[in-house]
Amino acid sequence: MQxxxxxxxxxxxxxxxxxxxxxxxxxxxxxxREGIVDVAIRVADADGPTAxxxxxxxxxxxxxxxSLYRHIGAKDGLLDLMTDTVVAGIERVEPGATWVETxxxxxxxxxxxxxxxxxxxxxxxxxxxxxxxxLRYVDxxxxxxxxxxLSLDLTHHALHVLGSRILGFxxxxxxxxxxxxxxxxxxRAAGLAHxxxxxxxxxxxxxxxxxxxxxxxxAEFVFSxxxxxxxxxxxxxxxx
Amino acid sequence: MQxxxxxxxxxxxxxxxxxxxxxxxxxxxxxxREGIVDVAIRVADADGPTAxxxxxxxxxxxxxxxSLYRHIGAKDGLLDLMTDTVVAGIERVEPGATWVETxxxxxxxxxxxxxxxxxxxxxxxxxxxxxxxxLRYVDxxxxxxxxxxLSLDLTHHALHVLGSRILGFxxxxxxxxxxxxxxxxxxRAAGLAHxxxxxxxxxxxxxxxxxxxxxxxxAEFVFSxxxxxxxxxxxxxxxx
DNA sequence: CGCCGCAGACCTACGGCGTAGGCCTACAGT
DNA sequence: ACTGTAGGCCTACGCCGTAGGTCTGCGGCG
Numbered sequence: 001m002q003x004x005x006x007x008x009x010x011x012x013x014x015x016x017x018x019x020x021x022x023x024x025x026x027x028x029x030x031x032x033r034e035g036i037v038d039v040a041i042r043v044a045d046a047d048g049p050t051a052x053x054x055x056x057x058x059x060x061x062x063x064x065x066x067s068l069y070r071h072i073g074a075k076d077g078l079l080d081l082m083t084d085t086v087v088a089g090i091e092r093v094e095p096g097a098t099w100v101e102t103x104x105x106x107x108x109x110x111x112x113x114x115x116x117x118x119x120x121x122x123x124x125x126x127x128x129x130x131x132x133x134x135l136r137y138v139d140x141x142x143x144x145x146x147x148x149x150l151s152l153d154l155t156h157h158a159l160h161v162l163g164s165r166i167l168g169f170x171x172x173x174x175x176x177x178x179x180x181x182x183x184x185x186x187x188r189a190a191g192l193a194h195x196x197x198x199x200x201x202x203x204x205x206x207x208x209x210x211x212x213x214x215x216x217x218x219a220e221f222v223f224s225x226x227x228x229x230x231x232x233x234x235x236x237x238x239x240x
Numbered sequence: 241m242q243x244x245x246x247x248x249x250x251x252x253x254x255x256x257x258x259x260x261x262x263x264x265x266x267x268x269x270x271x272x273r274e275g276i277v278d279v280a281i282r283v284a285d286a287d288g289p290t291a292x293x294x295x296x297x298x299x300x301x302x303x304x305x306x307s308l309y310r311h312i313g314a315k316d317g318l319l320d321l322m323t324d325t326v327v328a329g330i331e332r333v334e335p336g337a338t339w340v341e342t343x344x345x346x347x348x349x350x351x352x353x354x355x356x357x358x359x360x361x362x363x364x365x366x367x368x369x370x371x372x373x374x375l376r377y378v379d380x381x382x383x384x385x386x387x388x389x390l391s392l393d394l395t396h397h398a399l400h401v402l403g404s405r406i407l408g409f410x411x412x413x414x415x416x417x418x419x420x421x422x423x424x425x426x427x428r429a430a431g432l433a434h435x436x437x438x439x440x441x442x443x444x445x446x447x448x449x450x451x452x453x454x455x456x457x458x459a460e461f462v463f464s465x466x467x468x469x470x471x472x473x474x475x476x477x478x479x480x
Numbered sequence: 481c482g483c484c485g486c487a488g489a490c491c492t493a494c495g496g497c498g499t500a501g502g503c504c505t506a507c508a509g510t
Numbered sequence: 511a512c513t514g515t516a517g518g519c520c521t522a523c524g525c526c527g528t529a530g531g532t533c534t535g536c537g538g539c540g
Contacts (some may be wrong), residue, residue: 053525065488066492145472161468225402230340235467293496294499488533489532493530498525500522505519507516
C-alpha cells in the first residue's frame with residue numbers, strides 16, 4: 001500500500017499533463033472541471049485508481065491541492081466525474097438482425113471502452129449510486145432487451161445476470177422500489193421519461209410491486225445461477 | 241470519506257471484543273494471530289471493511305497498534321487472513337442427484353457464508369492472488385464440474401462465467417499458465433496434487449497450452465456473454 | 481475615478497492512515 | 511547469574527482528505 005519511503009520516488013515522476021511549476025500567486029491557473037477530470041483519468045490510466053489523490057493531481061497540474069475544491073465537490077465527486085466521463089464515451093451500436101446480436105455488440109463496445117480504462121469497473125462498484133451517464137447507458141441496454149420482446153421482469157433478471165458483464169452497475173439500481181411510495185416513484189419516473197424511457201418504465205414496474213415486486217437478491221442470485229448452470233449443461237450434453 | 245470532525249464520534253463506540261483499557265507496560269496482552277483476525281472480522285462485519293485499520297483494531301483490543309505487527313505481516317496480510325478465515329468456513333455439501341444440483345447447493349452454501357460477511361467479496365476482489373482456503377474452495381467447485389463430466393476447457397470457461405457468482409475469485413487464477421515454463425507448472429502441480437487435485441489438473445492443462453491455451457480474457461468474456469444471452473432468449477421464447 | 485464584492489487561487493492545520501526503527505521488560509535456556 | 515529473545519510499547523515520517531481562513535485581481539457600479 002502506501003509506504004513513506006517508496007512513495008518518495010513518485011516525486012521524480014514526469015508530469016502527465018501541465019509542465020508549469022507552481023505559479024506565482026497572482027496568475028490565474030485556468031483550472032476547469034473538465035481539465036481536472038481529464039488529468040485524473042490520465043493518472044488513473046497510468047498508475048491505477050489508488051494513485052488518484054487530490055495532492056497528486058494538483059501536483060500534476062502545478063496547482064495547490066485546495067484549489068481543486070473550487071471546481072469539484074470532493075474526492076468522491078471527482079471519482080464520479082471520472083467514471084461518468086468514461087461511461088459517456090461508450091459508443092452506441094446500430095440495431096442488428098436480432099436483439100441478441102444487438103445486445104452482444106453493445107456490450108462488446110462497452111468492453112472496448114473499459115479495456116482502455118481498466119480502473120473504471122472497480123471505481124464504479126465502489127460508488128453507491130450510478131452516475132447520469134451510467135443510467136443513460138443502462139437505458140440503452142434496457143431498450144435493447146425490451147425492444148427484443150423480453151418481458152419486464154425477464155429484463156429485470158437480465159440486468160442482474162449481465163450486471164458485471166456489462167460494467168458492474170445495474171446490480172442494486174432499483175432498491176428504492178421496495179420502500180419508495182409509488183406516487184414518488186411515478187413522479188420521478190415522469191421526470192425521467194423523456195431522456196430515459198426504459199429506466200422510467202422499470203422504476204414504475206419496480207414500485208407497484210407487480211410482476212417483479214421490489215428486488216429479491218436471493219431470487220436474482222438463484223435465477224442467474226440456474227441460467228448459467230443450464231447453459232453449461234447444454235454445452236456438456238452437446239459434447240463440449 | 242474520512243472527515244476529522246465526524247471521525248471524532250467513533251471514539252465513544254463500544255468495544256467489540258476486549259474491554260480492558262490500555263494495559264500496564266509489563267503485563268503480556270496475550271495477543272494471537274487468531275484473536276486479531278477475529279476482531280478484525282468483527283469490525284468489518286459491524287462497520288465495513290474500510291473501518292478495519294491497524295489503529296482501530298488495536299484500540300478494540302486495548303493494545304498499541306504496532307504490537308499487531310508481531311503477529312501479522314502487514315495490513316494486506318491481515319486482510320488476506322480475514323478472507324481466508326471466512327472462506328474456510330464455507331460448508332461443503334453432499335453430492336446431489338446431478339452435478340448441476342451439487343454445484344447449485346455448493347454455491348448457495350457459499351452465498352450463505354458471504355451474506356454473513358458482506359465485505360468479503362469486495363476485499364477478495366481487491367487482493368491480487370487467492371488465499372489457500374480460496375484455492376481449496378475452488379478445488380471443490382472444480383471437482384464438482386469435472387466429476388459431472390464437463391471437459392477441461394468447458395470447466396475452465398465455467399469458472400469464468402460463474403466467477404462473481406461464486407465469490408469473485410477464479411477470474412485470473414491461472415494467468416501464469418501462459419508464460420510459466422511447463423516443467424515449473426508441472427512441478428508446482430505435483431506439489432498441489434494431494435490436497436488440490438483438480439486445481440493441479442487445471443494448472444497443467446493451462447500450462448501446456450493444449451485444449452485451453454492460456455487464458456484469453458476476450459474469449460472468456462464472449463463465451464460468458466453468449467451463454468447468458470442464449471439462456472435469456474430461451475426463456476423469452478418460452479414465454480417468460 | 482473610487483469603491484466594493486466576489487471568483488479563484490493559496491495556505492495552515494487537523495485528525496486520520498500504514499509502518500520503519502528503536503526501546504523496554506520479562507522470561508526461558510544455559 | 512547471564513544472556514538472548516519474544517512480545518509488548520513509543521516516536522516519528524510521509525502520506526491522505528478537507529475545514530476554515532486569506533490574499534489578489536477584476537468587473538460592475540455609483
